[in-house]
Amino acid sequence: GDSVTQMExxxxxxxxxxxxxxxxxxxxxxxxxxxxxxxxxxxxxxLLKATKADDKGSNKGFEATYRKETTSFHLEKGSVQVxxxxxxxxxxxxxxxxxxxxxxxxxxxxxx
Amino acid sequence: xxxxxxxxxxxxxxRGQQVTLSCSPISGHRSVSWYxxxxxQGLQFLFEYFSETQRNKGNFPGRFSGRQFSNSRSEMNVxxxxxxxxxxxxxxxxxxxxxxxxDTQYFGPGTRLTVL
Numbered sequence: 001g002d003s004v005t006q007m008e009x010x011x012x013x014x015x016x017x018x019x020x021x022x023x024x025x026x027x028x029x030x031x032x033x034x035x036x037x038x039x040x041x042x043x044x045x046x047l048l049k050a051t052k053a054d055d056k057g058s059n060k061g062f063e064a065t066y067r068k069e070t071t072s073f074h075l076e077k078g079s080v081q082v083x084x085x086x087x088x089x090x091x092x093x094x095x096x097x098x099x100x101x102x103x104x105x106x107x108x109x110x111x112x
Numbered sequence: 113x114x115x116x117x118x119x120x121x122x123x124x125x126x127r128g129q130q131v132t133l134s135c136s137p138i139s140g141h142r143s144v145s146w147y148x149x150x151x152x153q154g155l156q157f158l159f160e161y162f163s164e165t166q167r168n169k170g171n172f173p174g175r176f177s178g179r180q181f182s183n184s185r186s187e188m189n190v191x192x193x194x195x196x197x198x199x200x201x202x203x204x205x206x207x208x209x210x211x212x213x214x215d216t217q218y219f220g221p222g223t224r225l226t227v228l
Contacts, residue, residue: 044219097170102155
């Protein structure tokens, strides 16, 4: 079945540091890939997505490239801010009726 | 455009009781999915509804049920509550046309259920 593997957290970075959160997946066919962010006490917000190989999703300085050859969708940001502190979820949708498979989430803490 | 709304935001119940949670999708969205989020299990898919029909279901006991109304609003019900049902219950809507596709899910803020 489909699965998503994310790097274990928490990840602690200083402000303005470079961020990478690794995500790899197993899926049949050609899934769409997503990154969601969850701030404390809130639901999940879509951060970015990519729907086919080599697509790059980007939003708010975050980027992720759909790599089919390595089945990866790593999240990157060049310079993190304290306000980026949250839990980040990698997810995929490979068909089927709206069943999205989520990774376990990676907590990011950015310190001033 | 208003986002996905969920009510209530917080609930406290005791074991053995039942509870009903409500979700109003984004206007025009016809698919509603429910997820349970716990620290130990992460995000787990409960079920998905489209046009009042349940199309997909996760691996949860029959105590967990749901329905969708003609205006796409959805409710989920948990009967005979157990301590382990304490969780954040998230609802997501998407604008699928009804065909399997890649439409994005948009989440509500969740309902925090505590079972004592």
